[in-house]
Amino acid sequence: MHAWRLALLPLLILTAALQPAEARTHRAHHKPHKERTAKGTHGLIPAGNGVVIGVLSGDTVTLRDGRVVRLAGILAPKMGAPKGARTAQAGSSQDENAGRTPWPLAGESRHALEELVLNRTVKLMLGGVDHDRYGRILAHLMVRDGRRLVWVQDALLRQGWAELAPHPDAPKGLAALRRAEDHAREGKLGLWADGFYAVRDPDTAFRAQGRYAVVTGRVLDAADARDRVYLNFGADRRTDFTVEIDRRDMAAFRARHLSPLDLKDRLVEVRGWMEEHNGPMIRVTNPDQIITTDGRWPHRRPVRGQKEDKDGGDAAPAASDP
CATH class of the missing domain: 2.40.50.90 (OB fold (Dihydrolipoamide Acetyltransferase, E2P))
Incomplete structure (x- = not known):
């Protein structure tokens, strides 16, 4: 072998040894950007x-x-x-x-x-x-x-x-x-800056008739009446604000080990379409429409800085489904 080839041999060996490391370094600095997904969307x-x-x-x-x-x-x-x-x-x-x-x-x-x-x-x-x-x-x-x-x-x-x-x-x-x-x-x-969308209390719930509304208040009575459960927020069941839960929708509550009857005397926030049936009424079809604000079931703290509408708010146009 020629002397010049022998002289180059160590250099060739060193170059070959360095190539994988350089390739790894190149890949490390050129990793594809991983897309950041929105928090809370896992499971969709x-x-x-x-x-x-x-x-x-x-x-x-x-x-x-x-x-x-x-x-x-x-x-x-x-x-x-x-x-x-x-x-x-x-x-x-x-x-x-x-x-x-x-x-x-x-x-x-x-x-x-x-x-x-x-x-x-x-x-x-x-x-x-x-x-x-x-x-x-x-x-x-x-x-x-x-x-x-x-x-x-x-x-x-x-x-x-x-x-x-x-x-x-x-x-x-x-x-x-x-x-x-x-x-x-x-x-x-x-x-939420417009009175039309104000969170109601039981006494002003009627002002949201015909639209989707949020009502906060204390459940004064919870009754199981044949094929429905009623949550009453006033003394007169013929005129007070009421939540109605159909028997067929109770399965969703049982699946989460929840009973609407346990809500008596609890402070709650309920949302849904406001109807008129012996006073203002919301038909609840799933547990997520009701949140307690005074403890577990499931609990959520009251929202700060927002007062319920007690003496105002515009009448709502007629509405049907969301």
């Missing part, structure tokens, strides 16, 4: 992507492929629409907004959603029931913001442009959404 099921081309209201969007998506777990102000108006879903003559008077701040709520998702690709995530009675997809939406995904429901609740509206098939991440709403309520942000 991915259901593909879509591009939002229209925002119908603060909780409903249309995708480029024609699908209509209703944001699960929240309720935004109703936009209002003429009777018989057609939805964006082909072939449907039913519209939850048909015949409604627009609710206060409905336009602002829709604009907030437009700012988040319009003309952008969103990721659909399912948390249980995947369609509503109008055939719309019930989904949680995620939109990219740099390296992280923003949970659209969480953002709207945190800004105060929607209310938490738990579905009977409780969505994953409900605790995170509740904290987001609490943030807006404490700061009187968005809807």
Whole structure:
């Protein structure tokens, strides 16, 4: 072997030995960025992507492929629409907004959603029931913001442009959404700065008739009456505010080892659609509509900085379903 080749041999061996280490160093400095998911969304099921081309209201969007998506777990102000108006879903003559008077701040709520998702690709995530009675997809939406995904429901609740509206098939991440709403309520942000959306007490619950409402108060009596359970918040059952739970919905309470009868003398917060039946009434279909504010079942501290409406608030336009 030539002398010059022998002289180069140690250098070649050293170069070969260093290559794997250099490659490892290169890979270490060029790791792909891991996408940061939104907190509280673990357990939601991915259901593909879509591009939002229209925002119908603060909780409903249309995708480029024609699908209509209703944001699960929240309720935004109703936009209002003429009777018989057609939805964006082909072939449907039913519209939850048909015949409604627009609710206060409905336009602002829709604009907030437009700012988040319009003309952008969103990721659909399912948390249980995947369609509503109008055939719309019930989904949680995620939109990219740099390296992280923003949970659209969480953002709207945190800004105060929607209310938490738990579905009977409780969505994953409900605790995170509740904290987001609490943030807006404490700061009187968005809807919570308007008396129309004020949290009611039992004496003023009637002012929210026909719309989704939040009521706080003490349960004076809890009664099991044949096929229903009633929670009464006043002395006169014919006129006071009442919560009604149908027997068929009690299974959801039993599954969590909860009994509405245990709520007697407890301070609670209840949310749902306000009806008129021997006084103002909310029909509760799942345990997540009721929160205790004085202890476990499950417990949540009262929201700071927000007083119940006692002597005011606008009458609510007629409403039906969320």
